[in-house]
Amino acid sequence: MISSRRLIIQTKWEFLLNSRNSEQILLLVLIPIVILVVLTKTTIIGGETTELPSALATVLTISTFAAGLTSLAIATAFERRSETLVFLGTTSLTRVEVVLAKSLGSLLLAIFAGLFTFTAAIILGWTPTPFTILIPLWMVLGVFSVSGFAYLLAGTLRAEAVLAIANGIFVLVLMFGGVIFTFGTSITNVLEFFPPLALKNLVQFSVTDGNEVTGVHVIKAMSILVVWGVIGHMLASRFFKWR
Amino acid sequence: MVRNQAQSELSTWAIACQNLSVTYPGGGGISDVNINFGPGVTAIVGNNGAGKTTLLETIAGLRTPNSGHVWLFGRSPSQWRSEGVNQIGVALQDGRPYPSAKPVALLNYLNDLYSDTNSSAGRPTVGFLTEAFALTTKTLIKNLSGGELQRLKCAAALIAGTPILILDEPTAGLDPQGRRDLYNLLAQVVPQQSTLLVSTHILEDLETMNGRVIALKAGQVGFDSRASTTTSAYSMTFSSRANIELTGLRNALAEDVVISEKMNGSYSITSNAPIDAAFITSVMNFCAQIGAEVTQVNVRERGGVLAEIEDLLLEKGTQ
Numbered sequence: 001m002i003s004s005r006r007l008i009i010q011t012k013w014e015f016l017l018n019s020r021n022s023e024q025i026l027l028l029v030l031i032p033i034v035i036l037v038v039l040t041k042t043t044i045i046g047g048e049t050t051e052l053p054s055a056l057a058t059v060l061t062i063s064t065f066a067a068g069l070t071s072l073a074i075a076t077a078f079e080r081r082s083e084t085l086v087f088l089g090t091t092s093l094t095r096v097e098v099v100l101a102k103s104l105g106s107l108l109l110a111i112f113a114g115l116f117t118f119t120a121a122i123i124l125g126w127t128p129t130p131f132t133i134l135i136p137l138w139m140v141l142g143v144f145s146v147s148g149f150a151y152l153l154a155g156t157l158r159a160e161a162v163l164a165i166a167n168g169i170f171v172l173v174l175m176f177g178g179v180i181f182t183f184g185t186s187i188t189n190v191l192e193f194f195p196p197l198a199l200k201n202l203v204q205f206s207v208t209d210g211n212e213v214t215g216v217h218v219i220k221a222m223s224i225l226v227v228w229g230v231i232g233h234m235l236a237s238r239f240f241k242w243r
Numbered sequence: 244m245v246r247n248q249a250q251s252e253l254s255t256w257a258i259a260c261q262n263l264s265v266t267y268p269g270g271g272g273i274s275d276v277n278i279n280f281g282p283g284v285t286a287i288v289g290n291n292g293a294g295k296t297t298l299l300e301t302i303a304g305l306r307t308p309n310s311g312h313v314w315l316f317g318r319s320p321s322q323w324r325s326e327g328v329n330q331i332g333v334a335l336q337d338g339r340p341y342p343s344a345k346p347v348a349l350l351n352y353l354n355d356l357y358s359d360t361n362s363s364a365g366r367p368t369v370g371f372l373t374e375a376f377a378l379t380t381k382t383l384i385k386n387l388s389g390g391e392l393q394r395l396k397c398a399a400a401l402i403a404g405t406p407i408l409i410l411d412e413p414t415a416g417l418d419p420q421g422r423r424d425l426y427n428l429l430a431q432v433v434p435q436q437s438t439l440l441v442s443t444h445i446l447e448d449l450e451t452m453n454g455r456v457i458a459l460k461a462g463q464v465g466f467d468s469r470a471s472t473t474t475s476a477y478s479m480t481f482s483s484r485a486n487i488e489l490t491g492l493r494n495a496l497a498e499d500v501v502i503s504e505k506m507n508g509s510y511s512i513t514s515n516a517p518i519d520a521a522f523i524t525s526v527m528n529f530c531a532q533i534g535a536e537v538t539q540v541n542v543r544e545r546g547g548v549l550a551e552i553e554d555l556l557l558e559k560g561t562q
Contacts, residue, residue, distance in 0.1 A: 001325060001326060001327055003327050006327065006356060009352070009355045009356050010356070013352045017341065017343060017344055020343070021343065079341075082338055082339050082340065082341075082342050083335065083337055083338025083339070083340065084338070084339075084340045084341055084342075086305060086335060086338060087335060087338060087340035087341075087399075088340075089303075089304070089305050090303055090305065090329075090331070090332075090333035090335065090400075091329065091353065091356060091357075091403070092327050092328065092329040092356060092357060092403070093327075093356065094324060094325065094327060
């Protein structure tokens with residue numbers, strides 16, 4: 001049984017605690033905005049300035065992974081070490097509620113960061129498209145696709161190891177996930193089957209005016225995110241240790 | 244039908260442990276524990292590794308038994324959990340929950356959480372607990388001292404307003420004054436009708452706590468003051484010559500005393516009535532009459548129980 005009331009209280013509590021953390025603000029608000037400006041105003045990356053919608057898709061994807069993978073894994077790992085997770089086991093929260101509240105909390109962080117990014121993009125001259133309304137749904141799928149792996153890391157390794165590995169994965173996603181740097185067709189065709197590029201393609205479709213993306217592409221990208229999410233959560237529920 | 248009858252008898256207890264075993268690959272844990280708890284204070288003592296934490300965490304539903312059952316008012320911890328109702332407020336021995344939060348914020352959040360299923364009637368308020376446990380408002384939980392953290396954990400256990408409370412080593416790391424203060428505070432704050440389980444490895448703590456005492460030894464119940472014949476509240480020990488005629492001494496004293504010679508010339512008298520100066524004089528006079536010199540007189544409150552537990556726990560060290 002899931003109590004929506006308890007879920008809301010728990011999500012709110014975790015969101016407020018996380019959002020007060022200064023590293024989180026840096027990771028979720030400052031870094032994305034800096035990347036947005038660098039991509040659109042300079043030629044440092046890729047030798048030319050990036051189109052605003054494409055840059056926006058890059059940055060929103062980064063925020064979603066920063067929240068749903070890196071910061072979720074690190075926060076959960078340290079809560080496991082401080083035995084906060086065991087403490088939660090003594091409250092009226094069910095295990096499903098504890099996990100769901102964590103995922104929702106990181107989704108809220110991603111959306112919160114997204115609002116800053118959209119504001120920055122509008123200031124830089126971007127106009128919202130009708131499909132922009134779908135962005136929260138893409139973020140839900142994006143967080144779901146990686147949060148299981150965040151729990152898998154947090155629930156099996158020591159907190160310090162999770163800190164290093166989660167940040168390492170984040171950098172790998174940025175560099176080689178097809179999110180910031182683009183690769184040739186053959187490599188891109190492979191990367192499309194991984195969450196970073198699948199999510200970036202969905203976001204890019206929604207923020208670009210007059211795009212040529214078909215429904216099949218959208219459903220394919222959505223399916224990829226769901227499948228990764230199911231795999232990650234199944235592994236986590238098998239191997240996660242609460243202490 | 245037999246099972247139903249047994250079940251209904253179990254449900255009269257706040258906590259019923261039935262053939263409970265929890266074992267670990269490296270050893271330790273508890274084995275085949277059968278014990279029930281009702282309203283009132285029960286102190287659980289035992290050496291480190293005797294299984295205190297395992298027993299308490301299993302009752303709290305944090306550990307799954309290898310065999311046997313825990314029943315809380317006749318239902319298992321996981322049954323209660325699946326309904327989102329918690330019957331037990333727990334202060335765990337280890338851990339520092341939500342280190343980046345402030346103590347009062349933690350209590351406010353827990354108060355919100357419990358307002359869903361635990362009725363507010365009989366639940367202490369955040370304001371009351373903050374004041375009673377002298378919780379600071381500004382320090383983060385990660386910076387709390389050991390004593391402050393213990394008080395916060397106790398307050399967090401109480402705020403659920405549950406009929407059962409489990410405090411695992413709440414006096415760990417406190418000095419003697421701090422331990423006494425915490426027990427006095429708990430005696431004031433914990434409702435009379437609660438079933439309160441407190442574990443400790445410090446025997447002096449038992450002198451401050453009034454109630455049932457259970458001693459665990461190597462994962463089993465080695466002593467239960469309810470089952471023990473040594474229920475006397477007071478004890479007197481003294482040394483004299485060996486083989487004093489005990490019946491004569493008993494006749495010289497009140498009816499309800501138990502006298503034994505533990506070793507050659509080492510005697511123990513336990514009594515339900517307080518042992519006062521007149522009592523001691525009677526002993527001295529009797530011994531004087533038979534020409535036995537009396538030395539090393541020692542009178543203790545709750546000494547009968549304490550002495551028995553002390554014997555039990557110290558045995559381990561000498562083996």
